[in-house]
Amino acid sequence: MHEIITLQLGQQSNYLATHFWNTQESYFTFGDDAGESPVNHDVHFRPGLGADGTETFMPRTVIYDLKGGFGSMRKINALYEDQEAEAPAVLWSGKTVVQKQQPIDVSAYQESLDTGAAAPELTTQNVRYWSDFSRVFYHPRSIVQLNEYELGSTLMPFEKWSMGEELFASLDKDHDLMDRDLRPFIEEADQMQGVQIMSGIDDAWGGFAAKYVERMRDEYGKTPIWVWGLQEPNAGIPREKRLLRLTNKARSIAELSSQVSLLIPLSVPSRSLASSVSLDKSSPWNVTALFNAAMESTSLYTRLKSDDRANSLSMGSVTDMLNVFGKQTIANLQMSPVEQQAPARGEGTGMQILSGRGELISRLNEMSYEDEEDIAGGQNRVESLDVDLSSLDENLGSAAIAAACRAGRRKAHLFSQLETARGDDAIMAASREEDDNANDEDRYGRAQRRQKSHRYQSSLAYPMLDSYPRIFRDKEGAVRRDPISMRTTLSTDSSVMTRLRGLRTTVVRSIGLEDREDIGNELAEVAEAYKEGWSSGSDDDDDDN
Structure with missing residues (x-):
């Protein structure tokens, strides 16, 4: 099942x-008329039995949050209500005083799900x-x-x-978090594909994640581990806190x-977004919705029902x-x-369209693959899409450094991209873009490069x-409510080197003397890895040293 x-x-x-789990839940189909879902639900969901014997299907996930962070959610939900442990016998014979915290009210949206009523419109408020x-x-x-901490x-x-870092060490010493929390989910998987971690990298959760991954590597040395590293918007916060976040980020990346x-960093660019996106950057509900659209789309191939060739594209093979x-x-x-497109050259073909090379592309509910060895070398560049979520250099506190990082992005050497x-x-x-690039390649007669x-x-x-x-907005600025076509790129390129150098220059003076040299050297070493394997004197990779 490749869980x-x-x-x-x-x-x-x-x-x-x-957002991610809500999206996965939407792929379930019910009833004979609904058809078969294109998604293999066993990848992210686990079967089980509720307290009354009802079959359940719940996410294969472990959720950590601080006191007060779960809102109105209870640990024991309706499906497991009868399994809640009985109160232990009272061993103290003296007078007892019970103090209860005022429970958080259930949201109107949650009430509508429980009662089956029409869902109210959700807002940032x-x-x-x-x-x-x-x-x-x-x-x-x-x-x-x-x-130990309160939200x-x-x-x-x-x-x-x-x-x-200290919280993980303390908890792991008392409970062995791997055995208590993670191992039960791993052991019930038949053929685990890997582990994905969603964590902040510019706050204390970066330290917690680093220690967690270190423990995982001790026991699961070859397991693919992806970290989606979240960064909060820095607009409007004091300089001291902004510098603290950058220092946290430097430590997280180094470790x-x-x-x-x-490690896929996720941040909202401080500059203006494309007109197709209208975002309230102060709302984590908004910001993470944008992240999820990209993250869930770029990893879609890991959970689709597909032929053997597409199935071979796992977390490990993408790595x-x-x-x-x-x-x-x-x-x-x-x-x-992506805006709605006019019919391509496959107009009138119903369930099929033509690629830029005139080849037939299947439009079944499965992921198809095109080998870039057969595509013109002009495709071998860093694709530039509307929203770049990968920034490590936003709000560095130095306009010169930020400008240098942006220049590095424009001249970035591409190692590989999905x-x-x-x-x-x-x-x-x-398909149309591929056709245009192939025509450009023919026009200039460039030699084909490595895939x-x-x-x-x-x-x-x-x-x-x-x-x-x-x-999301259309060309007229109206809200888009129907399912949206999406393009994403996940790439490794030399812009990482420029950005890490800028980050290192900014934060190294803020790190304590005992860690300054180690963190600075580690960041420099990570940056150097994005310089290997290419020459700054080549025709398309110049001026990036």
């Missing part, structure tokens, strides 16, 4: 994961916690509340990298990049594809929501659920 286990670390990551818009049940074993505390905020299979020289574990993610197109409009747009780009596509569009904010 994927998910780890969710912290409030922001749980917002992202809630009425989404208070990630559990307010969750559409799935979780197994009680998935819920892990960390009571939103001003006295002891969970924001320094070292706090997360995680040597341990994980892929091998992108990590060309063995040390390039940081990947850049970009996305574009391009995905989901939805018919995205497939047609990608660098790999394309996958599916007719399954990105669903727009009632739990999802209305962040």
Whole structure:
């Protein structure tokens, strides 16, 4: 079944994961008329039995959050109510005083799911916690509340990298988190594909994630581990806190990049977004919705029912594809929501369209693959889409450094990239672009280069659920409510080197003397890995040293 286990670390990551699980839940089909789902649900969901013998299907995930971070969600849900443990016998004979915290009210959206009523419109004002818009049940074993820190505390905020490192060490010493929380999900998997971790990298959760991955590597040395590294928008926060976040980020990258299979940083660019996206950057519900559209789309191939060739594209094979020289574990993610396209050259063919080479492309509910060895070398460049989520250099505090990083992005040398197109409009747009690039290649007569780009596509569009904010717009500025075609690229390229050098220059003076040299050297070593294997004197890779 090639199962994927998910780890969710912290409030922001749980917002992202809630969007992700809502999307996976939407792929379930019910009734004879609904047809077969194109998604293999066993990859991310586990079967089980509820307290009354009812068959259940719940996410293969472990959710960590601070005290107060779960909102109105209870550890024991309706499916497992009867299994709740009885209160222990009272051993104290004296007078007892019971203090109960006021429970958090269930959101109107959650009430509508429980009662079957029409769901109210969600807004940034009425989404208070990630559990307010969750559409799935979780197994009680998935819920892990960390009571050592409280969400939103001003006295002891969970924001320094070292706090997360120390918290993990303390908890692991008392409970062995691997045995208690993660191992049960791994052992019930028949053929685990890998582990994906959603975690902040610019706060204390970065330290927690780094120690967690270190423990995982001790026991599962060859298991593919992907980290989706979330960064909060920095607009409007004091300079001191902005510098703290950058320092946390530097530590996270230095530690995680040597341990994980892929680290995909996710941040909203500080500059203006494309007109197709309207985002409230102060709302984690909005921000993580944008992240999920890209993340869920670029990893779609890991869970689709498909032929043997497409099935071979697992987390491990994608890692091998992108990590060309063995040390390039940081990947850049970009996305574009695609407008409705006019019919391509396959007009009138019903369930089929033609590629840019005039070849027939199947539009079944499965991912298809095009070998880039047969595609013109002009495709071997860093694809530029509407929204670049991979930034490591935003708000560095130095306009000169930020400008240098942007220049490096324009001249970036591509090592490898995975391009995905989901939805018919995205497939047609990608096909037309491929045709244009092939014509350019013929016109200039460039020699074909080594394969660098790999394309996958599916007719399954990105669903727009009632739990999802209305962040996408059409050409006229109207809200898009129908399923959206989406294009994404996941790439390893030399822009990482420029960005890491800029990050190192900015934060190294803020790190304590005892760690300054180690962190600085580690970042320099990671950056150097994106310089190997190419010459700055080549025709298309110049000026990037």
